[in-house]
Amino acid sequence: MPHTTELQNWLDLSNAEGELRAEIIEHTLDRLRVLASKMLGRFPRVRRWAETDDVLQDSIIRLHRALAEVRPESPRQFYGLAATQIRRELIDLARKHDGPEGIGKNHHTDDGKAVRQTATKSVEPESMEAWEAFHNQVDSLPADQREVVELVWYDGMKQPAAADVLGISLATLKRRWQAARLTLFETLKDFDFTNE
Amino acid sequence: MNDASRDDRIADLLLRWEVERERGNDLPIDQLCAECPELRDEVEQKVEALKRMAWMSGDAEEPPLPEVIVGRYKVERLLGQGGHGRVVLAFDTELERRVAIKIPHSPLAPLRVEARRIAKLRHDNIVAVHDIVEDDGQWFLVGDFIDGQSLADLIAAGPLEIEKATSLIATVAEALHHAHEQGFIHRDIKPPNILIDANGKPFLTDFGIAVSTDEESSDNLGTVAYMSPEQIAGEKQLIGPRSDIYSLGVVLYECLTGKLPYQVDTPLTARESVLFRHQLPPSTWNGQVGKWLNRICLHCLSKHPEGRYSGKALAEALRSPEREPFELPSWLKTSGVFLCGAMATLLVSFFLNFEPELPVEAEKPPTVIVENDALVFDGSYRIVTPVERFAPCTLEAWIMIEDYDNEHPRFIIGSDLAPRFGNSLGIIGAGLVAEYIPTDSQQGIIFSDATVPLNEWTHVAAVFGETETRLYLDGKHAVSGPATKPLGGTRFVIGCVGDTNPIDSFIGKVRSARISEGERYFTEFTPDESFENDTATLASYSHDVHEGRVLDISGNEQHGILRRK
Secondary structure, eight states, rough: HHHHHHHHHHHHHHHTOHHHHHHHHHHHHHHHHHHHHHHHHSHHHHHHHHHHHHHHHHHHHHHHHHHHHOOOHHHHHHHHHHHHHHHHHHHHHHHHHTTTTTTTTTTOTTTTTTOOOOOOOOOOOOOOHHHHHHHHHHHHSSSSHHHHIIIIIIIIOOOOHHHHHHTTTTTHHHHHHHHHHHHHHHTOOOOTOOOO | OOOOHHHHHHHHHHHHHHHHHTTTTTOOOHHHHTTTTGGGHHHHHHHHHHHHHHOOOOOOOOOOOOEEEETTTEEEEEEETTEEEEEEEETTHHHHHEEEEEEEEEOHHHHHHHHHHTTTTOTTTBOOEEEEEEETTTEEEEEEEOEEEEEEHHHOOOOOOOHHHHHHHHHHHHHHHHHHHHEEEEEOGGGGGGETTTTTTTOOSSSSTSSOTTOOOOOHHHHHTSSSSHHHTGGGGOOSSHHHHHHHHHHHHHHSHHHHHHOOOOOHHHHHHHHHOOOOOGGTTTTTTOOHHHHHHHHHHSSSGGSSSHHHHHHHHHHHHSSSOOOOOOHHSSSSSOOOHHHHHHHHHHHHHOOOOOOOOOOOOOOOEEETTTEOOSSSSEEEEEEEOOEEEEEEEEEEEEEOEEEEEEEEHHHHHBBBBSEEEEEEEEEEEEEOOSSSSOOOEEEEEEEBBBOOOEEEEEEEOEEEEEHHHTEEEEEEEOOOOOOOSEEEEESSTTTOOOOOOEEEEEEEEEEEESSSSSSOOOOOOOOOOTTTEHHHHHHHHHHHHHHESSSSEEEEEEEHH
């Protein structure tokens, strides 16, 4: 039976296939690096620190440990968990770089130079506060939308692959992905992006 | 438009906008909302929001195809792509043959484990996967290249010949049976996944690669149509080999008719139909489909898995030597007429024309009122059954009337063929009557003293026997009269006196109506509250109305067509 088979493969995977497991974990850590640098990218000096300082390293180690202990029952569960861990680490990073005592407090951003100069202004977070709000808002999304954001954005999966993992059609996934972005927009639009 | 459908509509428009944008087209809002200007402002607002959230959409374009895979497979061209990945044609430089290579979208390494299992699946009619390779972080499934076309291409050209369709589906059913025995379920049986080589040999492909297509799995109309009810309902415990048989039943239906079992235009209605509605038999659309094949097809499409065949049983049923190759009406089969050439064509055409006509698309079916599980006849419509008039027969119904008509007869079941009477059951004034076909004249009505009560469910029956015609009211013998002449030439109709003579309509409710072969009642009896479907039953109708038809619930597929008076 495929369900049983799939599950069994996953259980086997969690117990035995070390190489495969390491590969998935490595992919997840890569995503954390990519997203952390995306988030910290607007703070060039912070990014430089983050690449070398303990903050990101600690996050990576924590994530590795968390994933290494996981005994997933399905790809869906595993990737959902990985995304949650990534998000937590990113929130943690945002907090550490924000606030009165935050590492990035006295450093300038790139003044939005990285933002595409289009007629429509992007609402990509440019402050740690906005990033934290973004990650928290993802947490508050309806479960079906949150899962899609986790796989597509946090885990960096292609949409068809994410649809496979969730067992839904590509069309359904696109709908949820769209609904999630519209909800997140409502959170982010309240941040003032013009004066960062 | 209610809020939910308004939101759905907006979401559809936004998806369309995004798809176009992914293709590089910035669809103007006015064009996008051309058919629904009332949604324009809201759509524009949301499009703006999505543009401002574009930074989240890093879903990259498809990477270019590799030129060579693992130094051995030289990629020639893209064969196709879908939700699960791309398939390329490649040349195996070691074994010097062409192969098809699947490049899954999914970076998920775990699929490799499943793929290794699939590689062990071997059958003459299943595309073999014989290598799983990894190159630069991407993994590939190498399989046989079938030089031909898919069943979808074949069906696109129209329905298949009956023999071809049954033979092909039987072969696929055997392949499925083999896979099921090995513990595999395909889960995504549909025409594009059945390949046909140059010799017409079918091959099932994509086995198990579509790891999870069930649950709410699709908003895609093209996919949901093939999903079993249990897959759509997310009833995981019911998903098994017979889910594949359902899908194969849909494919068989499509092969025979060129149509899907449900004529729907949205995924939502498709899901509803699969879950709750019965299908019209394939013969509705293709007169060459015999009853035996209707039964097989509809058996595959049973709502519950237990009601379906196994793959092996389906193949056997389709290949059964006992099937009737082409069902002719009994008078044609026994007439001793030697059918040949144009004569045969003419007779067969005649027979085909005798089948219930398809609903005329330009004419919407009449609106039928169903109240408390009964059809309410108000004189505006009638039901034309496909059952040709014959005798001996028994016509009966459960009816309720509210008043008497002292000017016009009211016929419950009729088969009048003007200017001759037919075999009919009706009410004149307050009394139960039967029409019959006299041997020596054109007119024959048998009157009774039995009064049909008002506002009570009443069982009425007319037995057109070998030697006499008998009328029964609530099982009590009302009257006997002369026997009818066994003449065909028209069909039984419910709700008026005859198909070609749509007058003297019945006004009242009909809970059920049944047409049976032979003399069902010889003596007084207690009527069944609901009619059993026994061997004498030819057609049985209740309030089950679907797409302009009243469904025959006897299983004999004698569905009635709703016609305006």
